[in-house]
Amino acid sequence: MFNILTNVRGQIVGGLTALLMGGMSVFSFAQAGGHESVLRVIPHADLKNLDPIWTTAYISRNHGYLIYDTLFAMDSDFNVQPQMVDTYTKSDDGMNWSFTLRDGLTWHNGDAVTAADCVASLARWGKRDGMGQALMTAMGSMTAVDDKTFTFELAKPFGLVLESIGKISSNVPFMMPASVAATDAFEQITDFTGSGPFMFSKDDWVPGSTVEYTKFDGYNPRSEPASAAAGGKLALVDKVIWTYFPDQMTAMNALQTGEVDFFESPANDLAPLMSANPDITVEVNDPLGNIGFLRFNHVLPPFDNVEIRRAALMAVKQEDYLAAAVGDQAYWSTCYSVFPCGTPMATDIANDIIQVADTDKAKAALTAAGYDGTPVIIMQPTDIPVLSNFSLVTAQKLREAGFTVEVQAMDWSTLTSRRAKRDPVSEGGWNIFHTWWIGADIMNPTSIAFSGNPDAGWFGWPTDPVSEAARTKFFVAGSLAEQQELSSIVQNQAWTNAFSGHLGQFFSPVAYRNNVKGLIKSPVQFFWNISK
């Protein structure tokens, strides 16, 4: 308490001094640093956590991309390209890898990036990320040979080495100084020295409001053009300032009046209002979009019965969800693959179940499955409009099909803790919740969304050894054809055993002032190469 009062007293005394000393500046509208080029951004969420390895939150990932760099990165064709790495070699059997860093890579404090830093960073990431854990399971040893070279010696075959360390979304294997990467993977880092194109100052961070990133003059970008997360990362503005807006209407108004330059995630229903302003561009920047997800709890009745899960899938229709939750058809499309449509693993196998969309057939299937009227508890997160609407559509469709349904309203935080419970409904359990995955996170079977392991899998806990075996093989698959075949097995199992309902693909537009140039099309919002 005394600290607060001391701080405030200090601010007031300092401020009063400034008022007295400043003379004319007291009556000035000018802001400090008026000649800097500043990109003012409304991010999609409040940056609460600064450690992108400690949390999977996308906002922390986006923060990570500004201040950290990666060894490899995914380009816009979904190929993995070297980023901090200059050259690499692998043995014919794929068991031994050697990586050499580019020249001129430095941390924000001026120290050189070393191979030992990279090894330590990978080790920490490998304790938290799903693909990282799989890679580390196959890893025999990671060794820093000299300042610029490190090696992998695998103990068992692993086909996704580059895909793992070049993954584009959470948890991204960001490189940190070895002293920082030594932090326990389940504790937050406290030093935010990176080697990315922008620097972060914790002193200027106001959680819940503002984050400032300053251009790192010592950054050495690649010479190739930017392509998604890959290529040259050119910081074309002096500062990027994120200001979080809890109210979408205020955010839209601020963009309209030019108080901000870029609005990362406006609600779809605001898009027409902003499109009408000739100074603003509204467009979809993420080619993969988001995939709506209806998750069954496989360990509790009635959805411990596969036939009842299939009956539920027969009752629902993607168009209903997308129209209710997203609205304008310009921002959604149906997609009956469990992997995002348009990506290499997308397939049509066994997807007829999600296209039935027939209440009578669902009723008949439900009766045949022996449904006894057990109530279905749907958790409805009322603070997230898209998911709230998904919940209501599911409730209506299941009721029409003959299910007894109870919708329980709650906030998202309550839902995230409750969904971890495997207890019976009477003790806080649940039957259905909804979420969405960004397309980049479920592009192949390695995603935990497709887990068939009830012990270590994702909430809902399906049991499917066939799918699990295919997922395990996917990690060592050598060719694209082999990967696609294994993905087909996973999809076949996912639809046949009705792991989840996939509710279609929807796209969140971005909106920005017309003087903002150089946006990179990508599933992740990057802030390099943007000028204004």
Add this chain to the structure above:
Amino acid sequence: MFYVIKRILATIPVMVVVALFVFCIIRLGPGDPASVIAGDYATAEDIQEIRIKLGLADPIPVQMGKWFVQLASGDLGKSYHSNMQVTKLISQRLEPTLLLAVTTILLTVFVAIPLGTLAAYKAGSWVDKFVMIFSVAGFSIPVFVLGYILVYIFAMELRWLPVQGYRSPFEHGFLLFLKHITMPAVTLSVIYIALISRMTRASVVEVLNEDYVRTARAKGQSEFKILLRHALPNAAVPIVTVLGISIALMIGGVVVTESVYNIPGLGRLVLDAVLSRDYGVIQGLILFFSFIYIFINLLIDLSYTLIDPRIRY
């Protein structure tokens, strides 16, 4: 002085009870900071590991004991999310909220007390009715509706004022501060103007019927002097009480105004902490608010002795 010391000492048990109550109530509610931190795609094992690291897997009495030890050393704790000291979070947010509250109260005092006094003096006239209609309207219009209307007119159409944000007078100059604080203060003050003007009217009407006012009139004193020297000072005690409580309520309750105008104040900090189940921040903030309430109540009580010399402690 003895009274002041006694009152300050009396805050200690109150704060302890508040601390106990807050600690228990937030843990009885649903939700868990670890599941929020872990993110949407974490496994149950990840969440449990984070709970252990944050100390949330400890028995409740152990957690409570650790927190009380922290409090005893003047440490309100840390945010589970940002890892930042609660005292720093509060100090970052205190200035916008405090200056919004002060500006609002100043606006309220300068508008509501003359309005209420005028309405009392002209009781029953059209002026009185107009003030009372304004008062009812002020109570009735939701803050966010008024906020959006003002933004539409003054920011979107006329472009006189900014849509959002806060600028510190100490860092950015007084005029920039004024530009940013005007609409939020007007929005927030309307309901308080409605309240205080009604209070003032009722108190002044009562005083104007007192014998000493009649005596003053009989002695030939002007109506202006009667209002200023006799009516208002004697009507001040209830007005000051309501004003004081308003300031206290405002500091913790401006979340809607802060959201509509995107002001990074304490109200939003509370809301964010509750939504993300940031126990450390919620606990620290509620203790801080309790302290503010108690402190302001003490100031109100002490101000009575200045306003009314008959009051002695």
